[in-house]
Amino acid sequence: MEKAPSDRSGTCLIAGCGYTGVRLARRRLSEGPVLALVRRTASAEDLTRQGIPALAMDFDQAALAGPWHPPSDLSTLVYLAPPSGAGTEDLRLARFLGALGSARPEAFVYISTTGVYGDTGGAPVDEDSPTAPRDDRSRRRLDAERRVTRWCLDRAMRCVVFRVPAIYGPHRLPLDRLRCGEPVLRAEDSGPGNRIHVDDLVSACLAALERPVAGVFNLTDGLPESMAAFTARVASLAGLPAPPQIPWVEAQEVLSPGLLSFLRESRRVTSRRTGELGWTPWYADPGAGIRASLAEMGLAIPQ
Numbered sequence: 197m198e199k200a201p202s203d204r205s206g207t208c209l210i211a212g213c214g215y216t217g218v219r220l221a222r223r224r225l226s227e228g229p230v231l232a233l234v235r236r237t238a239s240a241e242d243l244t245r246q247g248i249p250a251l252a253m254d255f256d257q258a259a260l261a262g263p264w265h266p267p268s269d270l271s272t273l274v275y276l277a278p279p280s281g282a283g284t285e286d287l288r289l290a291r292f293l294g295a296l297g298s299a300r301p302e303a304f305v306y307i308s309t310t311g312v313y314g315d316t317g318g319a320p321v322d323e324d325s326p327t328a329p330r331d332d333r334s335r336r337r338l339d340a341e342r343r344v345t346r347w348c349l350d351r352a353m354r355c356v357v358f359r360v361p362a363i364y365g366p367h368r369l370p371l372d373r374l375r376c377g378e379p380v381l382r383a384e385d386s387g388p389g390n391r392i393h394v395d396d397l398v399s400a401c402l403a404a405l406e407r408p409v410a411g412v413f414n415l416t417d418g419l420p421e422s423m424a425a426f427t428a429r430v431a432s433l434a435g436l437p438a439p440p441q442i443p444w445v446e447a448q449e450v451l452s453p454g455l456l457s458f459l460r461e462s463r464r465v466t467s468r469r470t471g472e473l474g475w476t477p478w479y480a481d482p483g484a485g486i487r488a489s490l491a492e493m494g495l496a497i498p499q
Contacts, residue, residue: 206271207231208405209301211292213243213250216307216363217276220398221248224405231267255291256280266299272405274305275344279336286340293347303354305404306344307397309337310361310390310414315461318387322466323359323412331457341412356404357412358397361465362458364485365394366492370427374436379450380424382441387462388420393485396477403473414467417477417485423459426482433486435497 208224210217213232221230225248232250234240243250253264255277279286313321314328329335341357348355392415400415424441431438448456470476479485490496 206269206302207267208272208274209233209266209270211273211275212277213248214276215365215368216394216397217274218243218246218248219394220274220276220401223398223402228271229267229269253295255288255295257291264295266296270299270301272303272305273301274307274401274405276307279333279340282332284332284335284339286336286343289340289343293343300351300353303356303405304344304348305356305358305401306341307401308341308357308359309334310359310416310463310465311461312338312341312359313463313465316463318462318464320464320466321414322468323414324468330461354408354410356410358400358404359412359414359465360397361390361392361416363394363397364391364482364489366489368394369430369434369486369489371430371434371436371495374427374431374434374439377437377440379440379442379447380427381422381447381451381459382443383422383424385444385447386422386424386459388464389423389426389458389462390416390420390465391426391482392417392477393479393482393489395488396479396485399478400470400473400475403475407473409472411469413469413473414465415470415477416465416467417482418466418480419482420464421482429483430486433483433497434490434495 205228207229209231210221211233213221213234217232221232224230230249232243232248233253234250235254237252240250240252277288280288311334312327312329313325314330327338329338345355397415428438
């Protein structure tokens with residue numbers, strides 16, 4: 197039996213209110229109260245100055261510094277904080293769930309990663325594809341998915357897991373790397389990658405809070421392309437020189453370990469389920485998403 201949409205009059209708790217969370221909070225505030233949780237006091241004060249109620253709470257501590265209780269009118273929860281530390285378990289999330297006590301929000305949205313599918317050599321994956329994370333970072337994400345799902349199931353709550361690829365948007369474009377002339381792995385050595393504009397992720401979160409959906413959803417703009425192709429697209433639209441392309445052997449000598457880890461995996465992310473959300477990406481054309489991002493940054497190049 198489908199559950200009714202979430203009550204907008206209750207508080208939406210956004211845990212890990214950073215880049216995506218701030219944009220989500222601004223949208224959600226037009227519909228009801230919001231409380232943002234961040235790790236640092238300075239971040240909480242900055243959000244409060246922007247009109248977003250916020251608290252500093254560090255769930256990496258084995259024992260929290262002081263008592264904390266979720267809002268009494270908590271109705272929905274969006275968890276955006278990445279796992280911390282090493283190993284294969286997300287202990288940050290475990291402590292957060294423990295701190296929620298007996299709270300029972302109507303909906304819990306957890307933002308995961310498409311990295312849980314591992315490397316498929318460019319083959320497509322959808323929500324029914326097996327998970328096969330190749331590194332501990334993605335294993336921690338899979339552990340988090342299972343913890344959240346189990347926690348919600350025990351409380352008969354609606355749980356939505358979004359598996360998300362690379363997020364881009366304003367101030368999240370490779371402009372500094374382009375200005376420095378940093379090379380990229382050449383297209384013939386790299387497989388397809390997947391992306392989503394931050395505002396499309398926000399709109400999917402809002403849809404998940406409002407619609408009686410549950411389970412795992414893949415989110416993507418639907419146009420997998422190599423990092424070389426995407427970076428060249430950004431360069432063209434920003435009026436910057438295209439980056440030099442280098443082979444894999446050279447890339448291992450000059451690119452950062454984090455970037456190399458990303459490049460070692462390739463898959464085409466698809467979804468059978470986003471229709472249930474009533475959601476389609478506004479920026480299905482990444483060119484449009486890049487242009488909108490540049491415009492918001494005041495860097496739009498006349499076409």
